[in-house]
Amino acid sequence: MTAFTTDRRTLLAGAAALAGLSALPGRTLAQGAPIKIGTLTPLTGAGGPYGPVMVKAVKAVVDEVNAAGGVLGRKVELISEDDQTNPEAGVRAARKLIDVDKVSAILGTWASSVTTAVAPLCWESKTFLATVSGADSITQLPHQGYLIRTQPNTTLQGRKFGEFCVAEKAKRVFFLSPQTPFAKSQFDNITEAVKKAGGETGSLIYDDKKPAYRSEIDEVLRFKPDAIIFGGYTPDTAVMLKDAYRAGYGGLKVAFGYAVNQKLVESVPAEVVDKTFTIAPSPAEGSKAYARLVKMIGVASPDPYTTQVYDQINLILMAIAIAGDTSGTAIKDAVRKISQAQGGAKVDNALDGLKAIAAKQPVDYDGASGPCDFTETGDIADCQFRYEQVQGGKLALVKIA
Amino acid sequence: MSQLLQALVNGVMTGTLIAVPAIGFSAIFAVLRYPNFAIAAYATIGAFAAWWANVAMGLPIPAALLVAFAVTGFVGVVAEETSLKRLRNNGALIVAIASIALNLVLENIVRFIFGNEMRGYDLPIARDMRFGDLRIGPQQLQSLLLAVAIMAAMFLFLRYTRFGKAMRAVADNPDLARLKGIDPAKIAIVTLFLGAGLTGVGGVLIGLDTSIDPLTGYRVLLSVFAAAVLGGLGSIPGAVAGALMLGIAEELALLVVPATYRTGVGFVAILLMLTFRPRGLLGERAA
Numbered sequence: 266m267t268a269f270t271t272d273r274r275t276l277l278a279g280a281a282a283l284a285g286l287s288a289l290p291g292r293t294l295a296q297g298a299p300i301k302i303g304t305l306t307p308l309t310g311a312g313g314p315y316g317p318v319m320v321k322a323v324k325a326v327v328d329e330v331n332a333a334g335g336v337l338g339r340k341v342e343l344i345s346e347d348d349q350t351n352p353e354a355g356v357r358a359a360r361k362l363i364d365v366d367k368v369s370a371i372l373g374t375w376a377s378s379v380t381t382a383v384a385p386l387c388w389e390s391k392t393f394l395a396t397v398s399g400a401d402s403i404t405q406l407p408h409q410g411y412l413i414r415t416q417p418n419t420t421l422q423g424r425k426f427g428e429f430c431v432a433e434k435a436k437r438v439f440f441l442s443p444q445t446p447f448a449k450s451q452f453d454n455i456t457e458a459v460k461k462a463g464g465e466t467g468s469l470i471y472d473d474k475k476p477a478y479r480s481e482i483d484e485v486l487r488f489k490p491d492a493i494i495f496g497g498y499t500p501d502t503a504v505m506l507k508d509a510y511r512a513g514y515g516g517l518k519v520a521f522g523y524a525v526n527q528k529l530v531e532s533v534p535a536e537v538v539d540k541t542f543t544i545a546p547s548p549a550e551g552s553k554a555y556a557r558l559v560k561m562i563g564v565a566s567p568d569p570y571t572t573q574v575y576d577q578i579n580l581i582l583m584a585i586a587i588a589g590d591t592s593g594t595a596i597k598d599a600v601r602k603i604s605q606a607q608g609g610a611k612v613d614n615a616l617d618g619l620k621a622i623a624a625k626q627p628v629d630y631d632g633a634s635g636p637c638d639f640t641e642t643g644d645i646a647d648c649q650f651r652y653e654q655v656q657g658g659k660l661a662l663v664k665i666a
Numbered sequence: 667m668s669q670l671l672q673a674l675v676n677g678v679m680t681g682t683l684i685a686v687p688a689i690g691f692s693a694i695f696a697v698l699r700y701p702n703f704a705i706a707a708y709a710t711i712g713a714f715a716a717w718w719a720n721v722a723m724g725l726p727i728p729a730a731l732l733v734a735f736a737v738t739g740f741v742g743v744v745a746e747e748t749s750l751k752r753l754r755n756n757g758a759l760i761v762a763i764a765s766i767a768l769n770l771v772l773e774n775i776v777r778f779i780f781g782n783e784m785r786g787y788d789l790p791i792a793r794d795m796r797f798g799d800l801r802i803g804p805q806q807l808q809s810l811l812l813a814v815a816i817m818a819a820m821f822l823f824l825r826y827t828r829f830g831k832a833m834r835a836v837a838d839n840p841d842l843a844r845l846k847g848i849d850p851a852k853i854a855i856v857t858l859f860l861g862a863g864l865t866g867v868g869g870v871l872i873g874l875d876t877s878i879d880p881l882t883g884y885r886v887l888l889s890v891f892a893a894a895v896l897g898g899l900g901s902i903p904g905a906v907a908g909a910l911m912l913g914i915a916e917e918l919a920l921l922v923v924p925a926t927y928r929t930g931v932g933f934v935a936i937l938l939m940l941t942f943r944p945r946g947l948l949g950e951r952a953a
Contacts, residue, residue, distance in 0.1 A: 310881070313782035444926045471925040474885045476683055476872045479676040479803075480920045483669070500784060504876040511794045511803045532786035532877050 299342035300335070300591045302327070302581065303362035305383065306373040306574070310350025311473075311498035314528060315570050318562070319373050319397075320345050322575040325561040326582070330615055336586050344368060350375065350498075352382035359383040363390045369591045372577040374398060375570060377446040387411055393593040393600075395577035397570045400447035404642045410597045413580075413639050415573035415632075417546050417648040419447040420454050425544055425650050426494055426519060427458025433542075435492035435517050436464045439485050441505060442496030443473035451496060473501040482508045492517035495541075499524050503533050510537045521545065522569070522651065527660060535658045546634075547651035547665050548572035554579075554613035554633040569634060576632030580604055583618040583628060603628040605638040668799035673917040679806045681893075681913025682813040683875065684886065687868030688893040688905035689820060694861035696837035696900035698854055700758040704745060704765040705865045705890065707772035709883030712738040712866020713873040714780055721788050727874070730787075731812070734870045735863040742862020743855055745772065751854075769884075777880040784877045809871045816867060817906060820860075824902065829856055837900065892932040896939050898949020907947050911935075 304323050306316035327343045335341055344366045348355035355374065362368045363386060370393035374380040377400035384403065387394040388411040396403065399416045406412070430438045438459045442448040448470055456466040467488040471481050482505070485493065493509065493516065495502045502524040509518070518538075522545025530538055548569050549555050558567055558575050567575075581596055583603040588595035603609075603618060609629035612618040621628050630637055638646045652663040687709050694702045715737035716730035725733065745768055753761050794801040824830035835843040836853045844850060868890075869883055876882075889912060897908025912935060919931045939946060 309777065309782065313879075317782075469925055472928040475680075475916075475928060476886055476889075477676070477680050477806075477875055479679070479806075480673055480917045481925050483672055483676075484920065484925070500877065500879055500881070503784060503786075507791060507876070510791060511805075512801060513793050528783045532784045534786070534789070534791040537791055 297339065299340040300337070300585060301342050301344060301366055301368040302578070303366060303368035303371045304343065304345045304373045304574070305348050305355065305358055305362065305371050305379075306345070307350040307375045307379075308347035310348075311500060312348075312350040312375040314499070314526070315375060315523070315568060316347070316373070318564060318567065318571045319375075319574040321562050322558060322567070322571045323372065323578045326575060326578045326615060329561070330582055330619070333616055333619075336582050336619065337589065337591070339591075341582065348374060348376070348379045348383075350379065352376075352378045355379035356382050356386065359386050363387070363392050368392060369585065369593055370395065370581045370596055372396075372581065373570075373574045377403060381406070381446050384408055384412055387593075391593045393581065393596040395574075395581065397573045400445070401450040402446050404644050408643065410643070411593060413577075413600060413643040415576055415634050415637065415645055416569075417650075418644055419450045421648070422544070422546070423451040423454025424458050426451070427455035429542070429544060429652070430455075430492040430494070430517065430519060431459060431462040431464065433492065433517050435459075435490075437488065437490045438464060438466045438492045438494065439488050439490035440466065440468040440494045440496055441481075441485060442468070442470055443498070443501060444470055445496070448496060455494065471497075471501075473497060476504075478505055478508045479512075481505075482512045482514075485509075486512055486514060490516060492519060495520040495524065497524055499526065499529050503529050506537050506541070507533060518542065519544065522653065525655065525660075526568075530655055530658060530660060538655050539657070541655045542663070543653045543655075543660065545569055545651050545653075547649040548633055549631070549635050549649075550665075552613065552631065552633060554631065557614055558633045567633075572633035576630070576634050576637050579615040579618065579632065580630060580637065582615045583622060583630065586619050586622045587628070601639060604630050605636075669921060670918070672800055673921055674914060675800060675802060677914030677917035678910060679803075679810060679913070680917065681910035682810050683868070683871050684889050684893050684913060685868075685906045685909035686813050686816055686871060687865040687883075687886065687890045688897070688909045689817065689902055690861040690864035690868065691890055692894045692897070692900055692902050692905040693820075693833075693857055693864070695894065696902070697833060697857040698754070698761075699900075700754070700761040700765070701891070701894075701899070702750075702765045702861070703762060703887065703891075704742075704750075704769040704772060705862070706883035706887040707769045707776070708738050708742055708862045708865040709869030709872065709886065709890075710773060710776055710878070710880055711741055711869070711883075712863075713869035713878040713882050714776055714785075715866065716870040716873070717785050717787060717878060721785070724788075727787070727789065727870075728812075731867055731870055734866045738866025738869075739859035739863030741772070742858045742865075745862075746854070746858045773880055773884065780880070782880060784879045786877045787874055789874060805874065809874055813871060816864065820864070820902065823860075829853075833857055888929065889932055892936050895936050896946060898946025901946065901948045904946055904948030911947070 306319045308316040346358035372395040374396045377398040380396045380398040388408045394412045396414045397416045518541040522543040584596045584599040588599035606627035609627035610621045653660045712734035716734040719725045719730040719733040792804045794803045832848045893909035897904025
């Protein structure tokens with residue numbers, strides 16, 4: 266065995282070398298280090314079908330911007346983590362992004378429960394967070410501006426569901442939902458819309474990890490509803506729809522666009538889901554940004570979340586450019602300068618935006634998900650909704666309004 | 667009254683669905699003396715194997731069940747031989763933890779091959795039959811009969827065949843069994859094949875009722891574990907009794923507590939059982 270001795274001289278030399286080492290790269294780092302951006306999307310779990318495409322859209326934008334020289338002369342580095350559609354896993358992944366990778370911004374959190382858990386980590390570490398979650402409570406958190414969302418909140422969504430049921434002549438509307446941060450405000454707003462038209466509402470909150478919901482459906486049917494709003498995610502909604510069919514329910518069925526999607530329609534027998542209506546915030550189809558996104562990722566009709574996360578990365582990169590600073594605080598202070606500058610140049614992608622910013626022009630970004638204008642609290646100011654119906658195994662567009 | 671009866675019927679139905687994987691879990695515990703949490707992945711693998719047989723190959727459901735049994739049994743044996751076996755000497759806790767890791771690996775292999783989307787079997791759906799106020803689904807009835815048939819076959823196997831007797835002997839007293847010339851390694855392999863295979867079949871039965879995705883097994887893991895603990899770890903009739911009790915308790919609980927607390931019922935059941943009767947309903951020794 267070799268003796269390991271340390272004398273005074275080697276210790277000194279070692280210490281000096283160490284000090285030199287730590288002093289040296291500090292300089293160079295500050296110049297050329299890449300700007301780090303994190304995505305935190307569900308790659309597994311209930312949101313699993315959406316996350317991978319969302320990451321693809323973000324990556325496409327980052328690659329494009331890097332190819333054109335990056336932002337502030339620096340490359341953008343993308344770090345993608347999986348939140349597993351699970352708050353606990355989401356927090357762990359966010360900790361890694363914030364503490365280890367030291368990202369400037371996190372984008373793409375999908376489930377409201379995940380966003381609610383991750384948001385405090387973000388504002389406390391002054392990391393910017395852009396989300397696609399809809400729960401009202403999210404923008405009511407004390408986030409000090411470190412949070413924006415591109416998804417309309419549930420007050421708006423709930424009202425649309427209620428009004429739709431009323432328009433379809435439903436008098437007794439039942440709301441069926443797993444435990445989510447938006448279940449309550451959703452139901453309250455449905456109730457408000459239905460009561461205004463003289464109708465009645467009932468609700469049931471269920472556990473979304475069960476193999477069958479026969480007893481839950483029994484309870485729903487005791488209310489004798491003529492409309493059921495399915496508020497769950499895809500796997501549990503599939504089971505609910507089956508059990509409702511088995512129980513002989515034949516009334517109006519309405520669900521979220523993210524739950525009753527083409528994949529669900531294909532995976533259950535046609536009669537189970539036939540005539541079900543879906544309501545979803547509508548992307549700005551026909552806009553230039555939307556057409557551009559379709560071309561970039563090669564997906565014919567990207568889902569709302571993909572269009573939203575595409576807008577988020579464009580906004581964040583432009584905000585960094587106009588602030589001349591990569592910190593979360595700088596993004597927070599600058600984001601509204603490029604999303605909704607009065608009389609600004611209308612741009613629909615970060616490349617054009619970066620050019621306009623370099624030319625000292627004000628910028629007003631209009632994206633693939635909509636106009637992307639934000640209120641003080643971080644909500645979007647305006648959004649369209651898309652109504653579809655399952656007809657013969659396909660989702661058919663009813664209207665966009 | 668009819669509400670109570672309906673909840674009872676629903677409980678028996680969910681209970682039998684849980685019972686089949688619970689038998690698999692308990693059989694593995696009885697012989698190998700460790701809780702194998704990889705059964706969640708086995709259930710998922712069974713569900714996907716049957717999906718492949720049913721949808722891609724066009725086989726009817728009973729044939730698909732056999733495919734699921736064979737594939738999952740094989741995967742179970744391979745997984746044990748390649749990873750868990752060498753840990754068995756380090757105690758049950760180490761193997762149990764390793765089985766959780768194994769579960770994650772297997773689940774993600776399924777995800778890698780089949781993707782994240784939901785899939786459904788090629789099976790027509792039928793409205794429920796009604797008897798007065800009670801309603802019973804023909805498919806659920808079919809699943810129930812399949813589950814009962816599988817359980818009966820398992821009982822007969824354990825009771826009357828040489829292998830079955832040898833398995834019971836090893837479960838009862840491994841050292842004595844060895845003295846009698848029973849090779850525990852061979853018994854372990856057969857047990858794993860049976861246990862994993864049954865769990866795979868259970869995954870299919872659950873999938874028939876719902877839809878399948880890579881988390882199908884994981885969602886019922888807690889219920890299966892609760893059923894096995896409730897019935898007495900290692901006892902096969904106990905697993906069936908535990909599953910039925912749990913199913914009925916969960917459905918009956920819905921009449922008094924909000925539906926969102928349903929999983930809580932399972933936890934409370936484990937807690938009460940471990941507090942007052944640690945060996946479970948039909949368990950013979952303290953686990």
